[in-house]
Amino acid sequence: MQLEPRAQTLLKALVERYIADGQPVGSRALSKISGLDLSPATIRNVMADLEELGYVASPHTSAGRVPTPRGYRIFVDTLLTVQHLDEQAVEGRMRLQAPQPQKMINNAAQMLSSLSQFAGVVLSPRRESVFQHIEFLRLGEKRILLVIVAPGGDVQNRLLLTDVDYSPAQLVQSANYINQNYGGLAFDEVQRRLQSEVRQLRDDMGRLMQAAVEAGSEAMADDSEDMVIAGERNLLSVSDLSSNMSSLRQMFDMFEQKTGLMQLLDVSSKANGVQIYIGGESSLVPMDEMSVVTAPYTAHGKIVGTLGVIGPTRMAYERVIPIVDITAKLLSNALSQQ
Secondary structure (H helix, E strand, O other): OOHHHHHHHHHHHHHHHHHHHOOOOOOOHHHHHHOOOOHHHHHHHHHHHHHOOOEOOOOOOOOEEEEEEEHHHHHHHHHHHOOOHHHHHHHHHHHOOOOOOOHHHHHHHHHHHHHHOEEEEEEOOOOOOOEEEEEEEEEEEEEEEEEEEEOOOEEEEEEEEOOOOOOOOHHHHHHHHHHHHHOOEEEEHHHHHHHHHHHHHOOHHHHHHHHHHHHHHHHHHHOOOOEEOOOHHHHHOOHHHOOOOHHHHHHHHHHHHHHHHHHHHHHHHHHHHHHEEEOHHHHOOOOOEEEEEEEEEOOOOEEEEEEEEEEEEEHHHHHHHHHHHHHHHHHHHHHHOO
């Protein structure tokens, strides 16, 4: 719904004042800071309309009003004036150039936290589940160690519990078949090919190969997505997030579990540019008092991950948005030079 100009001006003034000092904003204050030549009675009428529309709310303890998640949403989507941030100045502070991509990602998370004074988060690039070769080692009756060697030399081990007691010769034969026919492919591709080709193999051998490919795919998936979080302790000083033990527990459960955050960052990687998720509005954000500002980053023109800032709903979006945007661009440039 499009608000009339004076309602937009008053809502913008209210949100900016509330972000600045965290106190409910009354009509008298709005008449001074809005720049509009309106009587307090007219301002109260506009505020009542905004409250009815769900953009502001009145705390029981105050005559003033505070923005709701819906009010924050219209503010960031249509009323916000984003601050200009000098990209070169930010780049000078970020030091993203590093020998290893993971070091760049760690640096990016630290700098997001440092620049915003909240928590910085980076979802690392997904690695393709490609293997160079595999080996089977018989540990005992119906117990096999699957050894997966990636193209870069990384090694993953997985224990397979089988229905059949395979001989060492059978294990060598199965490993050789997989390595000769599928080495250098992703496990997902091997799974697709095996489904059509496994009929040509003995049933026992086919089952072993399928079990190995499924375990290999899971092993690579477990290792493929990592999240770097920096500056969580900054949020302890934000009263909106640390006002009670329940909120604190919920916040640090989120950092420990990571699942919800990874889902949010994964969703935002499919969008273009900066995305803002406001607590109380988005089911992806676990706390009503929290917002997450994200942006995808690329390597050689392909989106490979997402980064962002986690902070209170009452954050200075005009500062945080360009911080996230520029960090994503700088990390993309650094990774593309590898």
